Amino acid sequence: MTKTILFIEDESALQKTFGEVLTQEGYSMISALDGELGLRMAESKKPDLIILDLILPRMNGFEVLKSLKESEETKNIPVIVLTNLGSMEDVDKAISLGATTYLVKADYKLEEVLEKIAAIIKQ
Amino acid sequence: MILKTIADQLNIAAQCRKYNLSLWQCPQFIFLVMGLIIIFSSLFTYAIGTRYISDPYMVAIVVLLVASILFVLSTIISHSFDKLAEASRMKTEFVNIVSHQLRSPLSNLKWVIELLFSGRIGAVSEKQTEYFKILKENSSRMEELISDLLIVSRIEQGRFPQRKEKIFLKDIVQGVIKNSEIFARASNVQIEFKAENDLPSVFNDPSQAKLIVENLVDNAIRYTKERGKVEVSLVKKKNHLILSVKDSGVGIPKNDQKYIFQKFFRSANALKHQTEGSGLGLYITRSIIEKFNGRIKFNSQEGVGSTFLVTLPIK
Numbered sequence: 001m002t003k004t005i006l007f008i009e010d011e012s013a014l015q016k017t018f019g020e021v022l023t024q025e026g027y028s029m030i031s032a033l034d035g036e037l038g039l040r041m042a043e044s045k046k047p048d049l050i051i052l053d054l055i056l057p058r059m060n061g062f063e064v065l066k067s068l069k070e071s072e073e074t075k076n077i078p079v080i081v082l083t084n085l086g087s088m089e090d091v092d093k094a095i096s097l098g099a100t101t102y103l104v105k106a107d108y109k110l111e112e113v114l115e116k117i118a119a120i121i122k123q
Numbered sequence: 124m125i126l127k128t129i130a131d132q133l134n135i136a137a138q139c140r141k142y143n144l145s146l147w148q149c150p151q152f153i154f155l156v157m158g159l160i161i162i163f164s165s166l167f168t169y170a171i172g173t174r175y176i177s178d179p180y181m182v183a184i185v186v187l188l189v190a191s192i193l194f195v196l197s198t199i200i201s202h203s204f205d206k207l208a209e210a211s212r213m214k215t216e217f218v219n220i221v222s223h224q225l226r227s228p229l230s231n232l233k234w235v236i237e238l239l240f241s242g243r244i245g246a247v248s249e250k251q252t253e254y255f256k257i258l259k260e261n262s263s264r265m266e267e268l269i270s271d272l273l274i275v276s277r278i279e280q281g282r283f284p285q286r287k288e289k290i291f292l293k294d295i296v297q298g299v300i301k302n303s304e305i306f307a308r309a310s311n312v313q314i315e316f317k318a319e320n321d322l323p324s325v326f327n328d329p330s331q332a333k334l335i336v337e338n339l340v341d342n343a344i345r346y347t348k349e350r351g352k353v354e355v356s357l358v359k360k361k362n363h364l365i366l367s368v369k370d371s372g373v374g375i376p377k378n379d380q381k382y383i384f385q386k387f388f389r390s391a392n393a394l395k396h397q398t399e400g401s402g403l404g405l406y407i408t409r410s411i412i413e414k415f416n417g418r419i420k421f422n423s424q425e426g427v428g429s430t431f432l433v434t435l436p437i438k
Contacts, residue, residue, distance in 0.1 A: 011227060011231055013228075013231040013235065014230075014231055014234070017231070017234050017235055017238055020238065020243070020244060021238065021243060024243055055223075055227075084223060084226040084227055084230060085223070086273070087277065087282060088284050088286070089282070089284075105226070105227075105230035105234075106226055106229070106230055106233075106266055106269075106270060109237060110234045110237040110238060110241070111237070111241075
């Protein structure tokens with residue numbers, strides 16, 4: 001069965017890039033441009049994986065992550081934080097809130113991000 | 124030389140211009156005025172005191188007046204320092220915000236270039252590949268600069284914490300050298316690494332230790348002339364590990380040596396040899412080493428090469 005990935009990211013350029021490669025990899029990608037919409041979509045669509053940015057309009061990524069992990073319906077969905085915030089406080093905060101992994105955009109190649117996604121979704 | 128240094132220190136107007144402050148906002152100038160006032164007021168008080176010895180009220184009024192002037196000046200100085208501190212904080216904050224804002228479009232750019240390169244959305248001609256490579260190299264350069272700026276702003280804000288982990292510096296150096304091989308080969312530089320066997324581990328931050336080694340090895344390759352050699356060694360001396368990175372490069376001119384750990388400083392010699400570079404690497408390197416309770420020093424001779432020595436405590 002095709003796995004669904006929810007991509008919560010306010011940069012439309014990234015939405016387009018990931019939309020292209022994730023579809024090519026055989027996933028179905030749904031996306032949200034702000035945190036609030038992302039949370040609602042996570043609750044209604046129950047994706048197999050969420051890729052979450054931290055700097056988001058309406059509701060920031062930490063708030064989204066907290067709500068996702070507090071809800072019975074979404075708490076088991078793995079979340080990859082994909083952001084440009086790279087301080088240790090941010091990493092620790094996201095991991096303690098329940099993020100499966102934390103990737104700093106500047107440090108990863110596209111293929112490496114795809115490998116991480118594949119590894120987590122297979123688990 | 125010493126006289127020139129003293130003259131530079133006394134050139135208060137130039138020093139205030141450096142801070143972009145008016146004279147009355149500049150601590151150096153106000154300290155000078157305060158010093159002069161203290162000297163003259165002491166003499167004046169002495170003169171008044173001896174002349175009006177029979178009139179203690181007059182002496183008390185003069186002392187009170189002098190104390191009031193000094194109080195006002197101290198307040199002005201304190202405000203000047205506040206302004207300087209605020210300006211420095213704002214600058215750091217500005218760098219932080221701008222760097223973050225620049226990072227997002229650059230990440231997008233990087234991944235779009237990768238996507239184009241990958242052939243996932245259609246074949247790429249040789250000529251197109253050539254130009255994509257230029258795009259990629261330039262976006263990488265900007266990313267490196269932004270990453271350095273972010274580290275500097277975190278260091279200055281005191282928000283550059285270190286993880287404490289058991290690390291083997293030898294493994295880190297080997298990893299960095301392996302990653303630098305392509306750059307070294309392209310620059311026609313040979314890298315040699317010698318390390319003592321059974322070196323102890325150190326308890327520190329692995330990514331920051333890697334950054335120290337990367338910066339030093341990268342500089343050594345970058346500033347080495349064609350067919351040069353970079354020698355890296357790691358030894359134990361008492362309770363310290365000593366990392367040495369020696370190059371046969373352009374060297375640092377004597378006059379520039381005292382500035383090389385300053386932010387954004389690039390020696391004229393380095394600029395002549397290699398225009399690329401932000402001048403932040405050694406500042407970051409030294410800041411991290413000092414956080415590790417270590418030390419960094421160097422010997423350099425223009426046209427012959429440089430040797431950087433890093434001493435890190437084992438415990």
